Amino acid sequence: MAAEKKEKIIKISSVNQDRIIFLLLFLVIAIPMIVPLGLPVPISSTTSKFYDTVEGIQEGATVLWCTSMGFSIWYNTGPGEIATFRHIFRLVRERHIKFIVFAEGAEDAAIDRRIIAEHCDTSGLTYGEDYVDLGWIPGGEAALAGVVTDFQSTVETDYKGTPISQIPMLKDIKSGEEIDVFGFSSGSMIDRFMRQWAPFRKPILLNMIAIGVPLCMPYIEKGMVTAYINGQRGGAEYEKILGQLGMGSSFIDAQSMVHLYIIIMIIVVAVWSINRRKKGI
Amino acid sequence: MFVVGRRFELIVFVVICLTMYFFIERAKRGKVPEIRPLPALQALDEGVGRAVELGSSVHFTTGVSGLADAFAPQTIAGLAIMNKVAKVCGEYAIPMRYTACRSYMIPIAEDMIRSGYAFGGRPEMYSDDMVVYVGEAQTAFQAAVVSYLMDEKPAVNFMFGGVQAEAIQTLGAAAVAGCMQFAGTARMFYFPFILCLCDYSLIGEELFAAAAAVSGENIQLGTIRGQDVSKFLVLALLILGIILTTAGTALFKRLVGW
């Protein structure tokens, strides 16, 4: 009888098994949100290398940043993007760095405008001389190639529609040679960026979602990507270094708990499936 | 005449292209290499057979990537496999549905499925609403496919092509809906999920090899042999580079930057 009852418990239908997994997932994420656990967030060397690379930009350099994430991965690359923009805008003020932003997708154009408007301190900086937002340049790899081969004819206007001939800071930018530091955020493969931007052998910064990092290792290990932010955790660490805690820091405790939950779940299921096979079921 | 720093790149480019061309010509003249067996391809019939047992349908998609970006080759390979799946569905008289995410894929998919069913011996089974267009955006594609899989619960779910993040939701929903699953992509981004969720999978270039094997044309098979030989050439270059660099000379780095 006991074996029968034990058998009955395990016989949960596959759909219900999924529902239990989802339910536990909700709880594991919700609890650290309600009761902040204040777990330690050690700074990893990759994020401090990203900070040092940005901090190492020389006086009067030109930085070109391409946002290419879309709304869907906002919670993952958003913290890193906001922290990077804040850091670069501080350098624009301190070291007269030229900051050019453009978007690879339509949604990214809206993200850029929102970050610059709500999260960046642009007081004392003049649009068009210190920083400029070129908005969406469609075409995918064609846009990335166009920006570094023939900047003037590829860009044509900024996001408001004013021709770039009337924007002082863009007058002398012809191609990738005039740009000192490249940077982009991405939620997918970065081969197209490497194909078009790596030949210039300039520092390239990358704000990548966590799953993308292993895929970018061939480029990171070769130094084609100088430094990168490792998804949400990288964003939280960058916020901590800059001293302006934001979205990333409030998520990081829940990330730790969720990781523990998934690990425990895997071990339980693995052990359960191995001895199930031993019993030859 | 040639841009400095890209001359060795041009040499490698020409050598690889000539290798490909050489083996394509050889295949045209009948010396066709034989592709090693790919489990996912052999199981296509078994998959559609499951649809016969359950008396339900088959769902196929090539994901969000279209033909206008760098992932065109993978979408094209996915279409070649779809043609074969349509042929098998024609033989077993199983209805098939293709979810399109790019409007210009609609006529292409329609032609592919129509010719597939014709080859399978049931041209009358084909109808235009087998190709369902769900809109340009990834989220709209995902929402439509997830609700379709949850409602229809097809017996088999195929996903070949330049698949992006929608792979997780599509394959996850199909797994929950209990479908048998085949998937293959050269975009490695979400590949661990294809390994976890699918019964049969094609990793990286296996997708191109399957498309070549499926279309069965000698030329496609010749291309695969050309790719294999090119890979060995690149490996030889890698080993040469290791030997030269370990021997202390910067010869290899100068050669690459020539």
Next chain:
Amino acid sequence: MIEEILLAIFCVMAWSILYKPNPLFKIAESMTVGLTLAFVIYTGIDVLNKRVFTPWSQGLWLTPITIAAILGFMSWTRLGGRNIQWISRWPIACLAGIGSGLAVRGCVGPQILRQLTTSSLIASDPLTDINNLLIAVGVITTVCHFTFSYKHKGILGASAKVGRIFMMMAFGTMLGSFIMTAMGYLIGHMFVLVKPPALYVVAVAIVILIVDVMHSKGVF
């Protein structure tokens, strides 16, 4: 205030499919597709205004833009009947050709040659040397695994098996890294859902869920 409640309502509508397919999810899906459609058309026309129609209004006719715009209008025949659809093949082919051209010219350098330049194996401390050797072994064995027209026998077969092991470690690395990304979405929403006013919407949804489960179990 209103934003959190809206987010909570959308979360409940969308996540309801995890319980079972229901009209709420379909409404959320249709709204998403409709709003995406409007966003696509608005942003597309906005770019065309800036890049094509404004220069035209300023009289700049004889520019490469005009040729591209003609090809673009030709691609719209895709929506026409079967007899004029063939016109759209040219612009689509041209776009695919440019896309492939950029990919082909860019791939040999960064994706092949720059990947082969390794540092010497006896240079720095032994640990980095071993790691560099292992990376090279990983590259060679994985490439051997990705060969199709040669039987996997002898050396090729052995290295393909070793390549398979390396690949499983690499895919495990990707799978482990994905959890932070995947859970990032949920944590982002949950940050809003656990605090009032969104909490009230969630509470109502939980009550409805319990009632439905009890109803389906035949309790009442």
Next chain:
Amino acid sequence: MSVLRRREIAILFYVVPMLFLVFEYFTGIGSESSSALIGWAIILSTFTYLIGGFAIFRLHILNIAKQKGEWPYSVILITSFALFLGLAYTYQPGYKWVLENVYTPLTIIMFGFVGFYAATALFRGARIRNFNAGLLIICAIFLMLYNAPIGEAMWPGFKTIGGWLKDVPNTGVMRAVTIGVAIGILATFVRALLGLETSYLGGK
């Protein structure tokens, strides 16, 4: 007229720009016209981007007209489309509010299922069938402990193991994959030159 319909002309439209871009890259001759060609792609992709919009608009209008299938949902789709587009052209702040508080959350949420299905995938993947699947799961666990801050706090060794897995075996495999993808692109290039790549023109 039938001459124009022939496929060879469409193949030329594919092959000529591709060949020219490759020629310009290696020889540096004709860089203005190659950037003009890239400019074409930027404008052309906007037009094809819009086709998607019109095609689905027509699809759902037909659904409503013929009351076919789930047409009530098509009504919701068209009304939310019309409202949002109307706002975009009449009342810009309203468009901005809907963009930030309706469209963005909906897009994130409809995409956000990935978390649930990631859990499902691991739940199913953890049923270890063979040695390879076991190795996959063990490495996944180490990487989770590397990525989560708590992992490092528990035992610093997790950071080194996870880091090594990411830096050595993973880099080797992904380098091989990158090389394989590049060779695949070149294979498609050669097949296109020989006129074998015609799937984008429709079935044979």
